[in-house]
Amino acid sequence: MAEARSQHAGHHQAGVEPASTRDPEAEALLFDDEASSIGEEEEAPANVLSKPSPAAAAPGASNNNRASTPTAAQQQQHQHQHSQQQRAPRTPPPRVHFDPNPTILQGRTPNGYANSFDSHRRSSSYDDEYAPGRDSLDDLDFQIDDGAHGGQHRTPLLTGIEAPSVALANGAWGGGSDDEVQSWAEGERQRPKSGLRSAFMNMANSIIGAGIIGQPYAFKQAGLLSGVILLVGLTVVVDWTICLIVVNSKLSGANSFQGTVEHCFGRSGLIAISLAQWLFAFGGMVAFGVIVGDTIPHVLQAIWPGLSDMPVLGMLADRRAVIVIFILGVSYPLTLYRDIAKLAKASTLALISMVIILITVLIQGIMTPSADRGSFTTPTLTINTGIFQAIGVISFAFVCHHNSLLIYGSLKTPTIDRFSRVTHFSTGVSMLACMLMALAGFLTFGDQTLGNVLNNFPADNTMVNVARLCFGLNMLTTLPLEAFVCREVMLNYYFPGEPFNMNLHLIFSTSLVVSAMVLSVMTCDLGSVFELVGATSACAMAYILPPLCYIKLTSRSWKTYVAIGVVIFGCCVMVISTFQAVGKIIKGEGGVAQCM
Template sequence: MFGSSGKHQRLPSTSNEAGRISLGNQNVAAVQPNVERTVSYTNSKSDTAYDLEPQDRHSLDSITSGFSYNRISTGGEAVEETTTGHVRLRDLDADEHSSFDAERSRERSELSPTQRTDSLSEELPHTSGASMISSFFNLTNAIVGAGLIGLPYATRQAGIIIGPILVVIVALLVDWTLRLLAFNSKLSGQQSYQGLVEYCFGRTGLLANSFFQGAMAGGGMASFIVVVGDTLPHVLTALMPGIAESGFGGVIFSRRFVVAFFVICMAYPLSLYRDVGKLGKTSAFAVVAMCTIITSVVVEGPRIDPALHADPGTPVELVNTGVFQAIGIITFAFVCHHNSFMIYGSLRKPTLNRYFEVIHISTGISTIVSLVIAIVGYVYFRDKTQGNILNNFPQDNLLINIARFLFALNMIATFPMETLVAREVIDQLFFRDKEFSMRRHVLITTALCAGSLIVGETVCNLGVLLELTGGLSASFLAFILPPACYIQLSSGRRFTWKTLPHWLCICFGFTVMVLSTVLSIRHAASSKESVGSCWG
């Protein structure tokens, strides 16, 4: 994090390895074994100095540029040449306990950007101390939420060739930009997405980020409710057909009642948690549910009534015209940037090395399961593929009903993570200088859950909801802001070969955001299932 301008904050090291790294305008010097050593560099944009302990030697070559540095070993022998415009910050993850000081975040928010400074290896006191396994479950659950069952529909939109390619491309971009966000937060000293964007772009950036982040979280909450409404009534009716046929059963098994009951009695209490680390067990269950869904679709697809499949003469579309709508759905499925800061901060030892490992494993597994359900689900139903692939199966299929039930519980378990994000956006915008209030916490949580419940009860076309939320908000949060913040934080010229990937990612994000949103609105306007049919 940023240190005070003109000053260095040093972190001691007892390592026997000799050497000193000097970056930017700092003098190159060597130190002897068994003495304290630091890494120093200067960000020319803010004229701010930073100190780090070089230990873990973690390379961030793929995401860092814009700084200059020298590195020498004991005795002054240069081991790496000075490089202008690019820095290999191998030592950013030096301290096992490096992260952000949560207790000082309020004080820092009241300071100017040049005053809002900390050591990059400052330790964060944790309340949750989540393990890497728990963080893996949280991140995987955040990635493959409601968007998972919409991926066959995305493949229908883009085609059997383009669809899987888009899944891989989006997954790679998400992996890269998640790591880029963590690196940006280290440089800026911010522990939230809003704080990072405000640091880089001021109040205007904060407002823009809050809008898109709030829309993403709200869209996620609403889509989870739509999934619950699509699944649980079918399950309950299949389990208790006698009750379902009675007048009383017709009420309690209706979509409106079931959704309201499960949101109020299960999702809402979980949403009152303030610590994402405590949701690790529910996220572990959600990942198990995800595996069950994949298995049920693969196994039951060939066994259901052939009349539910695509007509025998219907071809498998290799390339289709709905590429940008498909990108919106896939982006929604993978994007978890808006709650990645909470997952990162909940790690017991939140170093970049550990967090990057969590990111790689989570995105890798999510990509595999996404490809399986996207391809298999589309091949089975082709032009009949619905926005929720489980709706393509009959109501009385036992294995599919188990998958429906587990996926509904998955959504209920994931719902609180989106609520945490939406609540944080509101707190940062309107109550950042106020002490925590349990009354305010409960009121905001209640309002968020009630609002999403209304939307989820009214809109029941999951595909359209995923397209709109993914195209508008997810693209901005995942593909535009992370590289833009990095370019803003880095020193040197902004337009160089080293920053070309960042600019290409920004252009890709804007293209997807505009085209996907426009096309999705047109689709929603022409769709008979977008609004109103949920009330029958």
Template sequence: MRQAGFVVGLAMVIVLALLVDWTLRVLAVNSKLSGRQTYQDMVEYCFGRWGLLASSFFQGAMAGGGMASFIVIVGDTLPHVLGALMPSVGQSAFGRVVFSRRFVIAFFVVFMAYPLSLYRDVGKLGKTSAFAVVAMCTIIAAVVMEGPRINPSLRASPEKSLQLANTGVFQAVGVITFAFVCHHNSFMIYGSLRKPTLNRYFEVIHLSTAIATVASVTIAVFGYVYFGEKTQGNILNNFPQDNFLINIARFLFALNMITTFPMETLVAREVIESLAFRDQEFSMKRHVWITTGLCAAGLAIGETVCNLGVLLELTGGMSASFLAFILPSACFIKLSSSSTPLYSRKLVGHWLCIVFGVTVMLLSTVLSIRHAARAGSGPDAAASCWR
């Protein structure tokens, strides 16, 4: 919302949520039409080997970007919480090491996220998803309640009015798309239903998208109203370290990310398995090695990059746009080509969706890379944690 402006940002969240809801349903219909049960298999059925390689690359990039982003969030939140809970320990030499960003990230990834990532079935993560919803509600409540109570110097300047429209529209589209896109693991979700029918799956899509939209709009509106141009990529970083309720929110946010991390690991691992080992039987040794390598790579990126906004923009602009807006409609057009002319009225919406996806993908990626290269220390500045 800071990048796009209040009115434009609000409209974009709602429009993109509706578009994601629609393309998720298109993807489910494509699965039925093609008779394929995974995203990669469906794309390969439609576009052959090159389609498989393209979808695998963007699925892997989306999952990898998600894993790295979740690790950055852990680094943004838990050191603050530990320092506030045990200030005397934090000021000691031992505390400065143990409570440091890099140590905290490594500890929680190795001892929490990594064991959960070893699960093969996404259904095993159902309880962690329920926890994520509860944590999300708590985080939103904390931001809404504590925003007016903090030092006025940390909030938006009362002399400056909120921007109704701003210039960072395409970067904002990347962030919003990243927030909503789950196409790369939607087949896993469908397969985890007790009774996997299209109608039941559509209900899941509608309910999930509605919850995500309400949550996104609420925290975007209140966060931007409170902090204006000072709004950071992680809204909790706008609050002081010693705020009790915000520290609870930070702790829950970190746990939420740690338990969401395995969802992305499952996707990345499936991409590697389908590309390199699709004709081989399952091997537990290979499963462990792939999982370990993925977690180590995500950890390395998360330890190096501090700017959450840059990761969300790049991942959302490049990968999420391709997976959510281009591929579902392209596959539907291909699957319908035998019975429907390519330029019939029935397919107009799909062609428009592809054009929108390509535009967002190109502009958002270019602008995000330029944004990441920008020097400085403000909320828009890319930053390395190795300093």
């Protein structure tokens, strides 16, 4: 019996191996069967207590009968008990090792579950409608370099990525109890999810924004032929990197773009993605302020022809005064909201405004007299000198990578294949809209095309003024959304996990709006803003960080070499476009000082 116990103890000790020697596939099986194994271990003591062995139940009887000779029936029963004791215990498959130490259970994640495997199991069993089907990522081999474990681990496919209200509210629980977090998360999972059509509308609205107004200027910078090629080619690249955001998030186990980059590159990666997102959002705030100054004064002067001669109200005819008055009077109060959901209706206004602007440019471009049209040269029709600056302008329009996981989480059945269809359709429709805007504006005004193509039309054009009014009001309500992103990035970076502080909220909100407003007043050329923001933060989020994470997370294949090529392309565009845009501003080339 002592020998049997020693063998059993040896077998038990051999079943527990260090984390560094475990097989990655066995590690995944370990967590998949975690709940069942724990249940079996908890049942074992109950069985022992309910069915004690004869020796344990009657020790006195065993001592009294020690000298007596056992009968044949007793010998047969003793042999049966001995064979039961010698029978090998029930063990898991050879490649799976169960550690009975309860400390292997991980702490709860922000979504309220013990780990992402448990989250996957619960969300899959909740409702078949929400259960993810098999997608194209199931057969992908990948590697994750986890310094904490010193080995490669195979992680699950995420299904718990939530929609915007969930992702933004995750940080609000702070040190709340696990029961509160789990109860809240279960309630959020019962929210109605969106289908493919709604997801397409959300993504298309994210792409077709203020950047569409600068597409004719991009064609002027690059040339007509190269502009068409760039628009199509960059659409394909952006489409692929948008999908990479979700793929990387699945491979890393993170539920945000920031979390994925931090998982791959640590603190330096978090700094890089935070800086890129902040610069892109802040650059958008500056661009929106410039658009307000380019649109609202024209509309007000068209309504009141003698506005500029009025004593006090005459300041509404000046773009600088309009920027200050409207941003502080409309955008700033909206920026003070803590809940971004209160600004959700702005997306509907944005989409309607873009449609009105596109139709206006198409119709008024055809009706523009020949005296107001621009001229064309061989470079403007083929390949022009500002091709890298054009890449920045196009990239500014198409970057929606910071919203990709939110759109993915809103799908009823979130899989890579379904999200890819949404992405392909959204980027395709957005490319057609940008192509129509670029061709209509550039073929009308040629080498005279401005960064804001609406400024090429006369100030007294009624249809254009309606488009200007829609565009300006849209920017006033969209600027707070970008301020919200900037504020959240700053709070999460400098004060992670801390409760809400009204003083910090007011300080960050005020400083962001005022600084963006001042830069908008000082900046006259919208194209320069598009170039700088597109060359820096847009390139980082679209062409550099997603492929870098993919290279880090996957094993070498032909796709990783494509990702390497995209990273090199993004770095070259970032360096060259930034130097060209800054040099153009310093030298005053291209009419950048024009204020209207």
